Each structure stands twice: as structure tokens, then as C-alpha cells.
Amino acid sequence: MIGVAYQLGQLPLSLESLEWGIQETMGSAATENWQAFKMGRKIVVDAQVEEVVKKANDHHQIVAEKSEILKRGHRGGKKLSQQYWQLVAQANNEIPLSAKGQCLLAERVYDLIQFEGIDLAKNFVERLQRLSKKDHSQFNSLLRRQPYGICIVL
Secondary structure: OHHHHHHOOOOOOOHHHHHHHHHHHOHHHHHHHHHHHHHHHHHHHHHHHHHHHHHOOOHHHHHHHHHHHHHHHOOOHHHHHHHHHHHHHHHHHHOOOOHHHHHHHHHHHHHHHHHHOHHHHHHHHHHHHHHHHHHHHHOOOHHHHOHHHHHHOO
16 A cells, blocks of 8 residues: 555655665565565556556646656655656657657656656666667657557666
């Protein structure tokens, strides 16, 4: 349950604080509890991706909603929110994606920030950009035609 609440942006705690708290208070059950926490986060991510695929909203709406969550839920949230917005904008300018692909990209970048931080999200976007360059020249823009690949690039 804590993993679910954290992933939804409902806990005013950092990932590091939660991990420390679990390690310090759970003793020999810490590993099992940490795995349960991560499973709760994954449940939310899987549900969010499924919802995005169904709705295929305008990616600007997704970025606005996720930026607000980042702003409220993290120390230095305003800066993190701006980094998220810039990363998604940069990726959408450089990677030719359908509207659905842009939505999936915005969701996945947010998920990676929440999961492990901005560096992992930047790494993901860089990999996606490299893949897009190869895709465009070698595979006739398969990434644009099959945006669900964004979910599994890493």
C-alpha cells in the first residue's frame, strides 16, 4: 500500500527516506518489505500506462498533471518539475511520435523520475533519441508507427 501511495504522489517523503525507514525498522523482513513497496509502485505504473493507452490524451495535459505532482511531492519539486517538462519537450521535438506516442513518452519519463530520479529519465530519453535516429534511417520510422515500444525501450 505504501508503494501505491508513494507512486501516486500522496506521500510527502523521498524515495531515499522510505527506503531508509524500511531498512531500519523491518529488520530481517526489510528485503521482503522493500520488494512489496516496489511491487505497489509497479501496479500503479502498469495501471497508468494502460489508462494512457486507452485515453490517448493530449500529452500537454499529461505533462501539466505530472508536473504538478512532482512540484508537490518532492524536495526541490519546482526544479524537478521544470526538468521533467523540458525533457519531455526536448524529446518530442527530436523524436517523431504520434499523439499516442507523445502521451506514452510523457508518462514513462514521469514514471522513471518517480522510480529512480531525473538521471534515469534523461538516460531513457537519450536512448530513445539514438533509437529514433537509427529507426528513421533504417526502419522507416517504426517507432512512430508502433509507439508502445516506448514502454519497453529500457
